Amino acid sequence: MNVLMIVESCFGNTARVAGAIAAALREGGAQVSLVQADAAPAPAGEGLVLIGAPTHNMNLPTPASRSQARDKGGREPVTGVIEWIDALPTSLDAGRVAVFSTVTGGFMSGSASKQMVKKLRRHGVRDAERQDFQVLRTPGPLADGELERAGRWAGELVAAAVGR
Ligand SMILES: Cc1cc2nc3c(=O)[nH]c(=O)nc-3n(C[C@H](O)[C@H](O)[C@H](O)COP(=O)(O)O)c2cc1C
Numbered sequence: 001m002n003v004l005m006i007v008e009s010c011f012g013n014t015a016r017v018a019g020a021i022a023a024a025l026r027e028g029g030a031q032v033s034l035v036q037a038d039a040a041p042a043p044a045g046e047g048l049v050l051i052g053a054p055t056h057n058m059n060l061p062t063p064a065s066r067s068q069a070r071d072k073g074g075r076e077p078v079t080g081v082i083e084w085i086d087a088l089p090t091s092l093d094a095g096r097v098a099v100f101s102t103v104t105g106g107f108m109s110g111s112a113s114k115q116m117v118k119k120l121r122r123h124g125v126r127d128a129e130r131q132d133f134q135v136l137r138t139p140g141p142l143a144d145g146e147l148e149r150a151g152r153w154a155g156e157l158v159a160a161a162v163g164r
Contacts, residue, residue, distance in 0.1 A: 001029075001030045001031070001046075001047040001048060001158065001161060001162065002030070002031050002033075002047055002048075003025055003031065003033070003046055003047065003048045003049070004033050004035075004040075004049045005021070005022055005032060005033065005034040005035065005052070006036075006037050006040045006049070006051045006081065007034065007035070007051075007052045008036070008038075008053040008054065008061060008077060008080035008081045009052075009053075009054060009075070010061070010070075010074030010075050010077070011054075011069070011073075011075070011138070011139045011140050013054065013102045013135045013141070013142050014053060014054045014100075014101070014102045014133075016142060016147065017052060017100065017133050017142070017146065018034060018050075019034070020147040020148075020150040020151050021050065021052075021100075021150050021153070021154040022034045022154075024151035024152075024154035025048075025154050025157075028154070028155060033046075036077070037051075037053070037079065037080045037081045037084045038078055038079045038080060038083075042087070042088060042089075043088075043092065043093065045095075047095040047096065047161050047162075048096045048097075048098065048157060048158070049094045049096070049097045049098075050097075050099070050100070050157070051084075051097070051098075051100075051116055052101065053080060053081040053082075053101050053112045053113075053116070054112060055101050055102065055103045055109065055111055055112040055113075055132075056068070056069070056112070058108065058109070058110025058111075059112060059115050060112045060116065061077075061080050061081070061082065061112070063078075066080065069138075072138055072139065074139065081112070081116065082119075085119045085123065088123045090122070090123055091123070091124040092120075092123040092124050092125055094125065095161065096127075096129075096157070096160065096161045097120060097125045097127075097129075098128060098130070099116040099117060099120070099128050099129070099131075100113055100130065100131045100133060100153075101113040101116070101130075101133070102132070102134070102135050103132050103133070103135070104134070104135055104136070104138065105132075105134050111130075111132050113130035113131065113132055114130065116128070116130070129157070129160075133146045133149065133150060
């Protein structure tokens with residue numbers, strides 16, 4: 001199965017989760033193309049499209065929140081997942097779609113993955129699965145066990161995509 005993975009990350013945590021997912025998918029025999037959102041192509045018939053982003057201000061990162069991340073020592077991508085999704089056709093030709101985000105969690109944390117599910121509905125994606133992974137603070141690190149959980153989730157996604 002071909003998999004397209006799009007990731008945005010300012011401090012590297014979401015990128016690490018994406019790497020763990022990609023490694024597990026490859027172990028399961030998938031051909032994975034893992035690309036940064038600011039340089040990502042549109043889907044081209046892959047069996048699975050995976051999109052990951054950090055949660056910023058309870059939502060997907062924006063130009064303003066990315067520059068807030070830069071002020072805290074993070075990377076500031078010029079564009080990211082929000083722009084990539086906005087540029088998709090209204091009727092997306094994709095197989096299964098799954099989304100994930102990183103969150104610090106707690107009261108009012110919000111979730112970028114929730115926002116992705118909503119946005120993707122406008123592009124004809126009705127059944128995107130989603131998952132959140134916890135970081136302990138804004139720059140990280142990831143909470144213990146999250147990379148392993150990401151790998152297990154990847155296995156479930158492959159099983160579901162193959163059984164589709
Ligand atoms: C500007 C900004 C706003 C944030 N807002 C939230 C938030 O609303 N909820 C939350 O759980 N985490 C929030 N965070 C923490 C991020 O989720 C955390 O930095 C991110 O998961 C780290 O991922 P990354 O290393 O891939 O950038 C925020 C971080 C920044 C920089």
